[in-house]
Amino acid sequence: MDATSFPHVIPPEMPQYGQANHIFQLMQGWVLDGLPESREQVLMMQTLGLAPRHVIVLNAPDMVLIERNLGKRIDPQTGEIYHTTFDWPPEPETQNRLVIPEGISELETARKLLEYHRNVIRILPSYPGILKAISADQPCVDIFYQALTYVQTHHRSNAPFTPRVLLCGPLGSGKSLQAALLAQKYGLVNVCCGQLLKEAVADKSKHGEVIRPFFEKHMAVPDSIIMKILTQRLDRQDSVQRGWVLHGFPRDLDQAQMLDSLGYSPNRVFFLNVPLDSVMERLTLRRTDPVTGERYHLMHKPPPTLEIQERLLQNPRDSEERVKLKMDLFYRNAAELEQFYGQAVTVNGDQDPYTVFEYIESGIINPLPKKVP
Structure with missing residues (x-):
């Protein structure tokens, strides 16, 4: 073969x-x-x-x-x-x-x-x-x-159309997991904007060398550069034929309008709604063992011994201050995004991942909404 x-x-x-x-x-x-x-x-x-x-x-x-x-x-x-x-x-x-x-x-x-x-x-x-x-x-x-x-067989997608799915939600809302589930079941291309930028830098591509200084200085990458990387991925044959699920972009109204103006409009949009307290619990209690690289969660996956617990480290991005800042930034832009994507579906993301997936899936398999004249 x-x-x-x-x-x-x-x-x-x-x-x-x-x-x-x-x-x-x-x-x-x-x-x-x-x-x-x-x-x-x-x-x-x-x-x-x-x-x-x-x-x-x-x-x-x-x-x-x-x-x-x-x-x-x-x-x-x-x-x-x-x-x-x-x-x-x-x-x-x-x-x-x-x-x-x-x-x-x-x-x-x-x-x-x-x-x-x-x-x-x-x-x-x-x-x-x-x-x-x-x-x-x-x-x-x-x-x-x-x-x-x-x-050697090729599975047909269960979706009644070519899905172009957008998942929006704050940090820690479970977008990555839901995107992976959708990609697996419907054969969609999983497009994580942040991951695309990291891969461009790691590959030392032309765009990656432009992005690198922004990464090193912990600065936001300009939208124009992001769009070049993103559109390259969405234009690839697998994305066009199989459809895609996008997360991590757009983060504000300007980015959404830019995406729409270039012809990359999603036909399904979901907002994962998770309360601040739940996000704080999910993220600020994450720890990493610097010796083994194993990841723990102080509530859901505590370390097995006191020795391991004492050496655990918290990623600075999971600090309470950083998480609150990003949550505030998301919700400041969320209202405009929801208005821009008028047919978006809001899903309670503060529940079992598979329950969340069932709600999202129901929005995938249902017929496209009819436009009101």
Whole structure:
């Protein structure tokens, strides 16, 4: 198969298949094996924009899987894995030095399977429309060709039109997560304005070199430069064909008018409304471990030990003063933006992310509003 057309695949396999937790980068595609293992990891991946095009789950009866696991053997010299039934080495020397790996007893395998079953029922609903279940209780070559056939298919969008979605909301309102969810379900291009600017700087592009001094001095990038970067992304073929979800821009009326005048008008606009107290709780309690890089939240994800807690650091942008300043700036411009986008929908963003997504999704799949003459 041509690597340039290789799709994004996540196989949420059962624990005893021996998968490695890594991503195989294949030019314009990747195969992720071993993640996600929980709904929390699903949310984290979606927040980071990791949205697969195809998801394959390999199923087999527990007794079959336990039997397979019990037959595993490892060569301590080479690290090669063999099986007493399916893949036994022909050399007597190799046979004699094989050992039973740890953690494959019937009891331990059954415990891992129980944990897998508890988690997988919360993972699979996160990938509606792109999920394929394949029986793993058949020859490997048959499994491979079924998987290959599936990943070579192209899913049609569930949207009744080409969505051009704009998400507005204050810092910490969940725009990034909702954009990732929309991009995943409807195949939209996730366009984060701030991320585009960072990528331009990192790539050392012509525009990136212009942006760099503003970043270094912590100054706002001029609208004219932002529009050049943004329109380049919105003009790309995938954005035109599949549609897009934009967040992080526009932030005020002037930017909205500029976007509209250049022909990039959204056909769905959502304002995520989150109270100041909730935003303060979400952002000002975030901490980072400078040793491991692990991120914590003092309320929702506290550090496991006192030692870790004592060394946690707060990003200056999460300080109470900075957050209040940005919230005030957003709400000063929000009224004009809401008036400019007269058909915008206001959504309560202070609730479970999937509940918020359901409200947004209902606005995506409903027919376009009819213009009143």
